[in-house]
Amino acid sequence: MSAIDPKTQANEYGLLIDYEFCTNCHTCEVACKKVQGLTVGQFGIKTLEDGPRKLPDGSWEWTYLPLPTDLCDLCAARVAEGRLPSCVHHCQSGVMYFGPLPELAKKLAEKPKQVLFSR
Amino acid sequence: MAINEYNKDLYKEDWRWYEDGYEVTRTSVWTGPGCHNGCGVLCYTKDGKLEKIEGDPNFGYNQGRLCLRCINMVENIYNNDRLKWPLMRDGEKGENKWRRVTWEEAFDWIEETYAKICATIKNEYGGIGPEGIVVLSGTGRNAMWHGAMVLRAVFGSPNIAFGFLSADSCYQPRMTANLLKEGDCWILDASQLHPDRYDNKDWKCPEAVLVWGNEPLASNPDGFVGHWIIDLMRRGTKLVVIDPALTWLASKADIWLRVRPGTDCALALGFLNVIINEGLYDEDFVDNWTYGFDELKQRVQEYTPEKVAETCWVPAEQIVEAARLYANAKPAGVQWGLAIDMQISAMEASAAISDLVAITGNLDVPGGNVLVRYAYNSSKKYGCGIEFISPEMLDRRIGTDQSPIHKAGYTPFIPPDLLLEAMENGVPYRPQMLWVHGTNPIANMAGDAPRVYKAWQNVPYTVVCDYYITPTAVAFADLVLPMAMSVERDSFRSWWQPLRSITQCAKRYHECKMDEELVLELGQRFNPGFFGQFEDLHAFLTWMINDDGHGVDYDYDELNHRVYDWWEFNETYEKYKKGLLREDGQPGFVTATGLYEIYSPLFDVWGFDPLPHHMEPFEGPYSTPELYQEYPYIYTSGHRHIGLFHSEHRQLPSMREVHPTAIADLSPEIAEEIGVVEGDWVWFENKRGKCKQQVHIAPGLLPNLVRARHGWWFPEKQGAEPVLFGVFDSNGNNLTTMGVHGPTHYGAPYKSTLCKCYKVTPENDCSPSEIVTQKGGFGYVSY
Numbered sequence: 001m002s003a004i005d006p007k008t009q010a011n012e013y014g015l016l017i018d019y020e021f022c023t024n025c026h027t028c029e030v031a032c033k034k035v036q037g038l039t040v041g042q043f044g045i046k047t048l049e050d051g052p053r054k055l056p057d058g059s060w061e062w063t064y065l066p067l068p069t070d071l072c073d074l075c076a077a078r079v080a081e082g083r084l085p086s087c088v089h090h091c092q093s094g095v096m097y098f099g100p101l102p103e104l105a106k107k108l109a110e111k112p113k114q115v116l117f118s119r
Numbered sequence: 120m121a122i123n124e125y126n127k128d129l130y131k132e133d134w135r136w137y138e139d140g141y142e143v144t145r146t147s148v149w150t151g152p153g154c155h156n157g158c159g160v161l162c163y164t165k166d167g168k169l170e171k172i173e174g175d176p177n178f179g180y181n182q183g184r185l186c187l188r189c190i191n192m193v194e195n196i197y198n199n200d201r202l203k204w205p206l207m208r209d210g211e212k213g214e215n216k217w218r219r220v221t222w223e224e225a226f227d228w229i230e231e232t233y234a235k236i237c238a239t240i241k242n243e244y245g246g247i248g249p250e251g252i253v254v255l256s257g258t259g260r261n262a263m264w265h266g267a268m269v270l271r272a273v274f275g276s277p278n279i280a281f282g283f284l285s286a287d288s289c290y291q292p293r294m295t296a297n298l299l300k301e302g303d304c305w306i307l308d309a310s311q312l313h314p315d316r317y318d319n320k321d322w323k324c325p326e327a328v329l330v331w332g333n334e335p336l337a338s339n340p341d342g343f344v345g346h347w348i349i350d351l352m353r354r355g356t357k358l359v360v361i362d363p364a365l366t367w368l369a370s371k372a373d374i375w376l377r378v379r380p381g382t383d384c385a386l387a388l389g390f391l392n393v394i395i396n397e398g399l400y401d402e403d404f405v406d407n408w409t410y411g412f413d414e415l416k417q418r419v420q421e422y423t424p425e426k427v428a429e430t431c432w433v434p435a436e437q438i439v440e441a442a443r444l445y446a447n448a449k450p451a452g453v454q455w456g457l458a459i460d461m462q463i464s465a466m467e468a469s470a471a472i473s474d475l476v477a478i479t480g481n482l483d484v485p486g487g488n489v490l491v492r493y494a495y496n497s498s499k500k501y502g503c504g505i506e507f508i509s510p511e512m513l514d515r516r517i518g519t520d521q522s523p524i525h526k527a528g529y530t531p532f533i534p535p536d537l538l539l540e541a542m543e544n545g546v547p548y549r550p551q552m553l554w555v556h557g558t559n560p561i562a563n564m565a566g567d568a569p570r571v572y573k574a575w576q577n578v579p580y581t582v583v584c585d586y587y588i589t590p591t592a593v594a595f596a597d598l599v600l601p602m603a604m605s606v607e608r609d610s611f612r613s614w615w616q617p618l619r620s621i622t623q624c625a626k627r628y629h630e631c632k633m634d635e636e637l638v639l640e641l642g643q644r645f646n647p648g649f650f651g652q653f654e655d656l657h658a659f660l661t662w663m664i665n666d667d668g669h670g671v672d673y674d675y676d677e678l679n680h681r682v683y684d685w686w687e688f689n690e691t692y693e694k695y696k697k698g699l700l701r702e703d704g705q706p707g708f709v710t711a712t713g714l715y716e717i718y719s720p721l722f723d724v725w726g727f728d729p730l731p732h733h734m735e736p737f738e739g740p741y742s743t744p745e746l747y748q749e750y751p752y753i754y755t756s757g758h759r760h761i762g763l764f765h766s767e768h769r770q771l772p773s774m775r776e777v778h779p780t781a782i783a784d785l786s787p788e789i790a791e792e793i794g795v796v797e798g799d800w801v802w803f804e805n806k807r808g809k810c811k812q813q814v815h816i817a818p819g820l821l822p823n824l825v826r827a828r829h830g831w832w833f834p835e836k837q838g839a840e841p842v843l844f845g846v847f848d849s850n851g852n853n854l855t856t857m858g859v860h861g862p863t864h865y866g867a868p869y870k871s872t873l874c875k876c877y878k879v880t881p882e883n884d885c886s887p888s889e890i891v892t893q894k895g896g897f898g899y900v901s902y
Contacts, residue, residue, distance in 0.1 A: 060370035082126040090185045092346040096121035
């Protein structure tokens with residue numbers, strides 16, 4: 001990817017998250033804190049948990065979902081330099097994608113259990 | 120190769136460049152922080168200070184990804200609690216009083232103390248002298264060869280042990296079983312041996328993986344990044360997870376076998392029963408490359424799925440289904456873990472699982488379990504410096520004569536359980552100094568930690584090399600030496616693949632020394648005849664990586680410039696067919712028969728059962744039914760936190776925000792039975808001792824199982840005794856054992872013992888740390 005003017009970002013770029021494979025490794029949370037210099041208790045992205053819950057057929061549902069907060073600016077400064085947002089760069093499961101919303105919307109249709117966050 | 124598309128102008132493949140006022144160094148990191156991996160990073164420094172760090176997208180191993188340990192690197196290096204200069208004890212042991220000394224003074228003290236120790240061993244025990252010094256090592260990190268070299272090449276002692284890791288119960292049973300059966304160790308093939316990873320043409324994605332006794336996402340074991348399992352799942356790999364707990368991976372598995380702790384060998388034999396009796400094994404491999412199949416065929420008849428179901432508390436039909444899934448998948452792999460080591464049947468279980476891999480034709484094939492060696496065959500690990508030890512001195516090793524596998528040289532270690540006995544009873548001699556090189560035993564790996572604490576009082580001298588003041592340092596150390604962390608060090612990593620540079624890019628914090636410098640400088644004092652040949656550190660490191668002609672043929676600076684060097688041997692499959700394993704160049708394995716030894720002639724010679732067999736856990740519902748009445752829950756210790764490593768990182772605010780305290784798993788059934796809710800504190804107690812941890816109610820957990828957390832101490836609490844950073848308050852090892860193991864001397868029941876569990880109340884609350892440090896412990900119970 002090439003450098004992006006941060007001013008053009010609002011409502012144009014977003015994060016696509018394939019939550020099927022989020023393991024709650026906390027990498028996105030802390031990678032974000034380091035970039036933004038956030039103190040304990042503050043998050044730019046926070047992982048939510050559902051489950052584990054036993055389903056009627058005996059299988060288990062256990063899902064984590066990283067949720068960008070109001071402090072997330074999609075790493076505007078990093079993106080302006082031509083880098084990926086730090087959470088995307090470092091995600092251990094590789095489940096986060098950054099890009100223009102129309103492109104991500106196409107990717108969203110490619111597999112189930114994904115969500116698209118706009119900003 | 121990379122997961123995302125990265126900007127190639129910013130993420131270069133050079134080893135060092137300059138941008139925006141930063142010096143950027145591309146290298147790998149390994150210790151500290153502790154871990155088993157060595158991921159690729161880009162270090163951004165200004166004026167010798169690390170400002171930020173990112174994952175290197177141009178290294179297939181981690182592909183830009185990082186875990187909390189590296190992400191918190193800056194916070195760790197410049198943490199004000201870090202040791203800044205050498206400290207000499209300036210009060211009684213346990214008082215946490217220190218005075219600052221220079222390295223020169225520290226070395227003088229070591230030299231004077233060395234002379235005293237040699238005199239004591241000579242005069243009181245009729246020994247040689249240096250064997251009075253014992254090096255304690257922690258788990259496998261970039262502090263392996265350093266302690267070994269200090270021990271052997273500097274001091275000339277033969278005694279190195281894990282830091283009271285009872286019966287070497289971490290990877291040693293699995294590695295040793297591999298070495299005995301096929302002469303080399305195997306690992307699951309997630310294409311990590313190829314630089315182009317999942318794009319590699321020779322590699323195949325495993326159709327199925329058995330995740331056995333392992334939580335890879337949290338533990339990142341033994342050179343295997345846990346999230347590679349996710350990469351495989353995304354490529355269609357089916358999982359069979361064998362775990363008494365519902366891990367996140369278990370919740371996603373095609374089959375989850377909720378096995379009773381300590382019965383893995385029986386389960387493996389049950390799988391083998393199904394696979395052999397249904398003819399699902401690889402006949403070609405069995406006929407041409409194995410020894411003793413018929414004996415195994417006979418043995419597994421005792422392990423029908425129905426019988427194994429009773430032993431393992433797993434339904435028989437699940438055993439059959441899982442065995443078929445694994446055997447029919449081509450290729451299929453095993454990702455195994457620590458839980459296999461932490462039972463008295465550790466060696467037997469490891470042998471049986473090795474047999475599974477072999478007879479299904481998954482040994483050394485793409486996407487199976489591949490045979491690996493340290494990159495460029497560099498053998499310089501825990502065993503390094505052995506050439507400095509005379510045969511006479513080797514015979515002075517503590518306890519080695521009591522274990523055939525140790526005596527035969529399959530391990531460079533002395534048995535930690537027998538070291539403890541020598542400390543207690545002075546036989547064959549009382550160790551005079553414990554040189555603690557990067558381990559914090561009483562917070563972490565020591566079984567029956569209160570017993571170790573007590574015995575350690577008998578040792579006159581202790582030196583601790585570490586990053587922070589630890590409970591071990593406060594309780595025992597005379598001298599504490601501050602060590603440099605990864606990005607402050609010049610070093611290398613050859614654990615599996617590839618050979619990696621570890622290039623110093625940040626100035627050392629205050630007066631910290633690299634482990635490598637410590638070896639060299641101490642060596643120049645104690646053994647100038649050898650260490651005098653090195654004009655500087657890089658010359659010494661060149662000697663290390665050249666490895667007497669076994670290693671690479673270039674110098675250390677060249678390695679820094681290459682960053683990564685992928686060794687062709689480790690990229691090659693079916694090496695046994697190609698004559699690549701044996702020194703004689705013949706096809707086959709490095710065993711006496713040249714074959715994969717299903718039936719182990721060596722075990723036969725040593726008086727062990729040459730075939731795997733199940734042994735009931737040391738304490739359990741069937742082996743000690745009366746005890747089970749009093750202590751009705753199965754107790755496992757060592758439950759890992761994702762992102763933390765053993766007893767490290769408790770000083771870091773960003774880590775403590777994620778993992779605030781010792782939070783244990785209780786089944787919903789136990790929580791209801793004893794009347795506790797999420798967030799309550801409970802006591803775990805058995806006849807050896809007790810500890811308290813906070814409750815997490817874990818759905819899916821085996822109903823009568825509790826999982827105690829691992830490695831907790833509290834740097835925020837008082838260091839001086841009786842508090843001692845609260846090291847015994849939540850210590851899961853107040854309940855575990857020393858001196859209990861299977862016949863091979865490998866495998867202790869850290870993960871298969873018994874306890875009772877009840878709520879902490881104002882009436883029963885107390886400080887276990889005070890009980891251990893002031894009141895003589897919980898009352899030692901002999902077995």
